Amino acid sequence: MNLLQLKYFYTVARKEHMTRAAEELYISQPSLSKVILKLEEELEVPLFDRIGKQIKLNKFGKAFLRRVDRIFLELEDGKRELSDMLKNESSTISIAANNLAPFSNLIERYLKDYPNVILGQTTGSLKKMKEQLLNGEIEFCISSPPVEGDLIECIPLTTEEIFLVVPSGHRFAKYKEINLIEASSEPFISLKVGFGIRELTENLCHQAGFNPNIIFETDVAMNLMEMVNSNRGVALLPILPWNNTQLSMSVPIHVKEPLCNRKIYLSFIKDRYFTEASMQFKDYLIDYYKEA
Structure with a gap:
C-alpha cells in the first residue's frame, strides 16, 4: 500500500x-x-x-x-508546520461561507491589525464546503447549518433573525409582522438545493403548514435581493449589510409564527495545525460575534 x-x-x-x-x-x-x-x-x-x-x-x-482523511490532513499539516518553522508561511487564510453576509465589515478591523494577511473566501453548498475542509483546501467554514463530521469541530457564533422580505409595492409591505402561513400562495426566491438558506426556507414553510412555491433558484446570494426588488417574488432572508442600501426597494417583515431565526457556526478540523495567523483569525471571529 x-x-x-x-x-x-x-x-x-x-x-x-x-x-x-x-x-x-x-x-x-x-x-x-x-x-x-x-x-x-x-x-x-x-x-x-x-x-x-x-x-x-x-x-x-x-x-x-x-x-x-486523517492521513492526508496530517501530511498537509506537516507541510504547513515546516513552512511556518522556516518562516516561509504565506499568511494566507482560506474560508468558505454560505451565510450570505459579506466579509467587508467583519474583516475590516482584523486587516487593520494584520495588514500582511491574505484572506481568500469561497462559497458553495454544505457538501462542497465539507469536501474542501476535509481535503485541506480551506481552513474554516462559516455556515448555517454547521458543516459537521467526525473530524470537524463546530462553534456557534451568533443567532440572527430571518425576515419575510417583500417588494416595496407588495400587499404585505405595510405589515409590521406576519404569520408565515399568510404567504403560502406567494412565489418564493431562494438559493439552490444544498445551500443553507434553501433548507431553512423549506423547513420554515413546512413548519407553517405549506410547501413553498420556489419559482427562481440561484447559487449567487446577491441575486436573491435583486429578484425580490424586481417584484419577482418574496424571500426568507436575514437583514444583512449588503442589502441595507436596497431596503427602499424591499421591505423586511417580522414573522410571528413560526419562530424564524438561524444559528451561524464556525467549523474547522479538530487538532489541525494552524499557523499563528490562522489561530489569531479564529480567535478574532469568535470575539467579533461576542461583541456584535
Whole structure:
C-alpha cells in the first residue's frame, strides 16, 4: 500500500464515480479500476458496492476513508508546520461561507491589525464546503447549518433573525409582522438545493403548514435581493449589510409564527495545525460575534 493508492482511493470515494475520478486524476479509467481492485485485495475487503457501472462506498470503504482523511490532513499539516518553522508561511487564510453576509465589515478591523494577511473566501453548498475542509483546501467554514463530521469541530457564533422580505409595492409591505402561513400562495426566491438558506426556507414553510412555491433558484446570494426588488417574488432572508442600501426597494417583515431565526457556526478540523495567523483569525471571529 502506498500514498498514490490512497490518493486514488480518496478521489474515487469522494466522487463515487470511476470515470469522473479518472478524469480528475489524469489516468485511464481501466488503470484506476485496477489500482482500486489491488487495494481491496491488500485490505481483504471490498471498499465499494458495485451495481452495473455504478459504485458506492460501503461500510468498509466509509471506515477506511475516515482514516485516509486523517492521513492526508496530517501530511498537509506537516507541510504547513515546516513552512511556518522556516518562516516561509504565506499568511494566507482560506474560508468558505454560505451565510450570505459579506466579509467587508467583519474583516475590516482584523486587516487593520494584520495588514500582511491574505484572506481568500469561497462559497458553495454544505457538501462542497465539507469536501474542501476535509481535503485541506480551506481552513474554516462559516455556515448555517454547521458543516459537521467526525473530524470537524463546530462553534456557534451568533443567532440572527430571518425576515419575510417583500417588494416595496407588495400587499404585505405595510405589515409590521406576519404569520408565515399568510404567504403560502406567494412565489418564493431562494438559493439552490444544498445551500443553507434553501433548507431553512423549506423547513420554515413546512413548519407553517405549506410547501413553498420556489419559482427562481440561484447559487449567487446577491441575486436573491435583486429578484425580490424586481417584484419577482418574496424571500426568507436575514437583514444583512449588503442589502441595507436596497431596503427602499424591499421591505423586511417580522414573522410571528413560526419562530424564524438561524444559528451561524464556525467549523474547522479538530487538532489541525494552524499557523499563528490562522489561530489569531479564529480567535478574532469568535470575539467579533461576542461583541456584535
